[in-house]
Amino acid sequence: MSRESILNAIKQNQPELSPLPTEVDFCFEDINPVEKFKQVLEFIGGKLHAVSNYAEAKEYLDSVMPPAGQWITAVPEFQDHAAFVEPGDPHLLENVDVAIIKGHFGVAENGAVWVTEELMGARALPFITQHLVILLNKNNVVPLMQQAYQLIADKEYGYAAFIAGPSKTADIEQSLVIGAHGPRSLTVILTD
Amino acid sequence: MSAGKDHAALAQVFNNDENRVDWHDETLWFVRAKRDRASHGIPDWELLRETASQIKHNVLSNMHNYLVQFEENALTNGIKIHWAADAAEHNAIVLSILKEKGIDRMVKSKSMLTEECHLNDFLQDNGVEVIDSDLGERIVQLAKEPPSHIVLPCIHKKKEEIGDIFHEHLGTAAGESDPQILTETARQHLREIFITRRAALTGVNFAIAETGEFVVCTNEGNADMGAHLADVHIASMGFEKLIPQRKHLSVFLRLLTRSATGQPITTYSSHFKKPRPGQQMHIIIVDNGRSIQLGREDFRNSLKCIRCGACMNTCPVYRRSGGHSYHTAVAGPIGSILAPNLDMEKYADLPFASTLCGSCSNVCPVKIDIHDQLYKWRQVIVKNGYSTKTKTAMMKGMTLALSSPAIFNLSGKAGRLALRYIPFAVNNGLNPWFKQRDMPTPPEDSFTDWYKKNRKGEKP
Numbered sequence: 001m002s003r004e005s006i007l008n009a010i011k012q013n014q015p016e017l018s019p020l021p022t023e024v025d026f027c028f029e030d031i032n033p034v035e036k037f038k039q040v041l042e043f044i045g046g047k048l049h050a051v052s053n054y055a056e057a058k059e060y061l062d063s064v065m066p067p068a069g070q071w072i073t074a075v076p077e078f079q080d081h082a083a084f085v086e087p088g089d090p091h092l093l094e095n096v097d098v099a100i101i102k103g104h105f106g107v108a109e110n111g112a113v114w115v116t117e118e119l120m121g122a123r124a125l126p127f128i129t130q131h132l133v134i135l136l137n138k139n140n141v142v143p144l145m146q147q148a149y150q151l152i153a154d155k156e157y158g159y160a161a162f163i164a165g166p167s168k169t170a171d172i173e174q175s176l177v178i179g180a181h182g183p184r185s186l187t188v189i190l191t192d
Numbered sequence: 193m194s195a196g197k198d199h200a201a202l203a204q205v206f207n208n209d210e211n212r213v214d215w216h217d218e219t220l221w222f223v224r225a226k227r228d229r230a231s232h233g234i235p236d237w238e239l240l241r242e243t244a245s246q247i248k249h250n251v252l253s254n255m256h257n258y259l260v261q262f263e264e265n266a267l268t269n270g271i272k273i274h275w276a277a278d279a280a281e282h283n284a285i286v287l288s289i290l291k292e293k294g295i296d297r298m299v300k301s302k303s304m305l306t307e308e309c310h311l312n313d314f315l316q317d318n319g320v321e322v323i324d325s326d327l328g329e330r331i332v333q334l335a336k337e338p339p340s341h342i343v344l345p346c347i348h349k350k351k352e353e354i355g356d357i358f359h360e361h362l363g364t365a366a367g368e369s370d371p372q373i374l375t376e377t378a379r380q381h382l383r384e385i386f387i388t389r390r391a392a393l394t395g396v397n398f399a400i401a402e403t404g405e406f407v408v409c410t411n412e413g414n415a416d417m418g419a420h421l422a423d424v425h426i427a428s429m430g431f432e433k434l435i436p437q438r439k440h441l442s443v444f445l446r447l448l449t450r451s452a453t454g455q456p457i458t459t460y461s462s463h464f465k466k467p468r469p470g471q472q473m474h475i476i477i478v479d480n481g482r483s484i485q486l487g488r489e490d491f492r493n494s495l496k497c498i499r500c501g502a503c504m505n506t507c508p509v510y511r512r513s514g515g516h517s518y519h520t521a522v523a524g525p526i527g528s529i530l531a532p533n534l535d536m537e538k539y540a541d542l543p544f545a546s547t548l549c550g551s552c553s554n555v556c557p558v559k560i561d562i563h564d565q566l567y568k569w570r571q572v573i574v575k576n577g578y579s580t581k582t583k584t585a586m587m588k589g590m591t592l593a594l595s596s597p598a599i600f601n602l603s604g605k606a607g608r609l610a611l612r613y614i615p616f617a618v619n620n621g622l623n624p625w626f627k628q629r630d631m632p633t634p635p636e637d638s639f640t641d642w643y644k645k646n647r648k649g650e651k652p
Contacts, residue, residue: 013487110456124420158466171328175371182413
């Protein structure tokens, strides 16, 4: 109904076409991206733990995560350690304590990890879980968002997110509180 | 909201509590200082701002084509698209989507557009319960107030007041004001809401023409908790949220939170491209005066705004008058140039709620000429006869005095004499310059008299 009138008004009122800016190469200080990623991730409330293989990762998680809780994973190699996420009603994930997923890559400048839907198993999982664990290969850390979007520019997904740290809020007098609605903790496990 | 009162009158209410004004001022300045540290950490900050501004300029100049492209791609992705000319149409569309599914309870994540449209009141009047899920929004919703800031909705409330609200509505212990405990209480309360609501509404931070997807940024994850658990996801967006290509997000996501809160990025930057299997996804594209603003050359740049709130945090007037004094959904400097576009008479006071110091323009991540637009609005408003009678009379008086040296000298002398000998004539409530200020001690002579004495023989 309103579509045509809105589009017509816009067409009449928009200024003369101005070009998109040319590509700019933004600079990144000459520092180790993995170091910077760790530093920023910890600054925004996340934890980073480096391991050389998945066996070490499992051992580490056993020592720091709630042992009796419900563990769910979307990583096939962790099926011996946590229940594999099944497709279906997201409400069934209501009581998940620990979720273990993989990330595509991390971004050094802001500590964010890029995760697409198929790595989550279920879209709700990284949000509804009490504690989130993301496995990341240490070779997959890019310096800036610019390189990040070069990697995902033409990728196909139904849903994807940059996840940077645990859920948090500072809405009450600017006091930072970790664990607003989503995970109370985020652990990034850096693998070789 | 106090209908009919202007910014100055509403600010006076806020100013009655001087301690609160100081606290509000300091809290927002603390956020502004965090923004400075974050922006100084990026060597290319100015280049980033310029690039963002140019991308947005291209968007404004090609809006028609980008919108058609966005719609086509979103439809291909399986998203339903609606167009709303104004707030009433937007609200009616939301209601019709819910009615069709037989849903009478909805969870909402933060969206200033729905505040602009007064969606909550409309839905409640039509038998639909709406619960805001952003913690700050939930707090002001329980307090039956609008947000006072676009990023920090309850920045005007002290933790003790929030404790009282939670005690009344969520059953926390009387006198409990610990942010950690209050947040945990809200977490449990809202988790139950997320689990049981079949419809979720979110705002849109960025919509991408090239792919037909949209991005929502939150720190709490409330948009995702709502959307991923609901059968129906409705996203409301002003059409100016468009950007051309996905890769342009690399510029805007770097700028948004550094400008807003000093964070390097929000915790969640969620890219919604397709509904999940079995889910319905709707986007409502809203005009509500934006196409008119697009046609106003002097003011169209305000449509570049990415809603970071940096201009509010830095504004000396906003910090000392509180967001509610702006009596519009988007407060502060940016709100004061957006609102008169919607209703020039109702918001004629807002472009005057500024010192024109330029700080807002300096921090704006997309380089909107905010203080220039405030200045231009003042002229448009006066020309259209919407300025207040006292202001018009004062301006006429000033014009007369400034155009005649004799009257200028006489009124200067009268002012100096009055300040010295009958200070009560100016140091009283009738003089707006006396509010929150001490009147100055007058100089012995006027500048002209001083010049005559000290620069003999030279012509002043």
